Amino acid sequence: MTGAIQPGQRVLAVCTGNICRSPFAEAFLARQAQLRLLVGSAGTHALDGHPATQQAIRVALEWGIDLSGHRARLLTADLALAADHLIALTPVHARVAESLAPAASGVAIHELDVADPYGLGLEDYRACFEQIERNLEALL
Numbered sequence: 001m002t003g004a005i006q007p008g009q010r011v012l013a014v015c016t017g018n019i020c021r022s023p024f025a026e027a028f029l030a031r032q033a034q035l036r037l038l039v040g041s042a043g044t045h046a047l048d049g050h051p052a053t054q055q056a057i058r059v060a061l062e063w064g065i066d067l068s069g070h071r072a073r074l075l076t077a078d079l080a081l082a083a084d085h086l087i088a089l090t091p092v093h094a095r096v097a098e099s100l101a102p103a104a105s106g107v108a109i110h111e112l113d114v115a116d117p118y119g120l121g122l123e124d125y126r127a128c129f130e131q132i133e134r135n136l137e138a139l140l
Contacts, residue, residue: 003108005029005085005139010038012083014093018043018072020056020118020125021089025132027065032140040083042075044096049073053118059125063133075100083107087136089114110139 005011013025022041029039052060052067060067073079080086080101085108088094094111101107112135117124 003085005035005037007035008037009035009084010082011040011085011087012079013039013041013087013089014044014075014080014097015041015089015114016043016045016093016116017050017118018046018074019050019052019070020116021114021128021132022087023052023067023070023072024056024060024063024065024129025087025089025136027060027067027070028063028133028136031065035140040079042073042079044075044093046072046074055117055120055122055125059122059129062126063129077101080107081105085110085139087139088112089132090116 013022015022026039026041050072052070057067077100086097088097088111097109117128
């Protein structure tokens with residue numbers, strides 16, 4: 001879906017577990033203070049209440065982002081439909097989002113292709129977060 005994210009809009013980042021990629025995307029977008037975005041994140045298979053991985057917390061700190069208080073939540077239709085923009089971290093996440101927020105709903109779904117670093121090393125997390133940052137900057 002095309003369309004840049006505009007000031008004041010609601011943006012939801014979506015990945016699988018909501019413990020690595022989407023929390024970083026949420027926090028990165030929240031730092032864009034000039035846009036006054038309302039941001040959140042969720043996972044297609046998240047276990048509600050689970051914290052971000054230790055690797056995600058550690059690497060996010062290199063960006064000045066603190067994920068230590070993050071808690072995962074499951075993507076629901078209500079969450080998807082409340083967004084103006086949904087950032088799907090992979091094509092699979094985009095398909096799930098489209099099933100919850102069909103095109104007629106007006107939610108702009110932005111499909112990325114960011115590999116999951118879960119279970120991998122710190123360098124994989126760094127590469128993942130760098131890719132998320134590049135992709136999000138292109139949408140702003």
